[in-house]
Amino acid sequence: MFDVRVIAVAVCGSSLWAAVSLGAEPIGYFPEFLLTAPETVNDPTVVLDAPDDRYFGLGEDFVIYTLGAWRVLDLPGPDLNVYEADFGAVEFALVDVLVSEDRREWFSVKATMAEAVNIVGDERHNRATHRKSFDLAGTGLAEAKYVKIQGLGTGPASGTNGFDLDAIGVIHWTVPAPGSLFALIGLAAIRRRR
Numbered sequence: 001m002f003d004v005r006v007i008a009v010a011v012c013g014s015s016l017w018a019a020v021s022l023g024a025e026p027i028g029y030f031p032e033f034l035l036t037a038p039e040t041v042n043d044p045t046v047v048l049d050a051p052d053d054r055y056f057g058l059g060e061d062f063v064i065y066t067l068g069a070w071r072v073l074d075l076p077g078p079d080l081n082v083y084e085a086d087f088g089a090v091e092f093a094l095v096d097v098l099v100s101e102d103r104r105e106w107f108s109v110k111a112t113m114a115e116a117v118n119i120v121g122d123e124r125h126n127r128a129t130h131r132k133s134f135d136l137a138g139t140g141l142a143e144a145k146y147v148k149i150q151g152l153g154t155g156p157a158s159g160t161n162g163f164d165l166d167a168i169g170v171i172h173w174t175v176p177a178p179g180s181l182f183a184l185i186g187l188a189a190i191r192r193r194r
């Protein structure tokens, strides 16, 4: 019985530490669905979820993430991270980052590019140089459902051609309302298989 209590204290102590450390950095949301991906890439789902050093080069192609029931919000400071694969040259000159609420009007947030904010969940991505933060401020949007990562290189997406997209992470996001997850089921076909 004594041993059980000791374990319980240890678990509580560990949980407390976790809570404190989570408070230091925002908890990221890493999109789980793509609306559009280049046909030249065998497995485009490598750019979903948290950065993991799986990626593809965008070349002149693009991907569109849909946040489903989630939204990226414009709150004070940067709202969104883009992660380049953690090696080689920094190639943010070869990419544009755009947001939209309706997929008709797109707004580039490239001009807001800044040193990346660390978010909980992106710990596997090591190099600060290979990630950047972007801000919705100035787009006129209070929130956005879609994020488009447009390659500014040449040729089709493949290998390490142009900007090597690993992942995106949302810093400021809304929690989906209960029941709205059903809306995501139709998109499950291109969800990453774990």
Ligand SMILES: [Ca+2]
Pocket (backbone or CB within 6 Å): 073, 074, 075, 076, 077, 078, 079, 135, 136, 137
């Ligand atoms: Ca903002």
Ligand SMILES: [Ca+2]
Pocket (backbone or CB within 6 Å): 046, 047, 048, 050, 051, 052, 053, 054, 055, 165, 166, 167
């Ligand atoms: Ca990845």
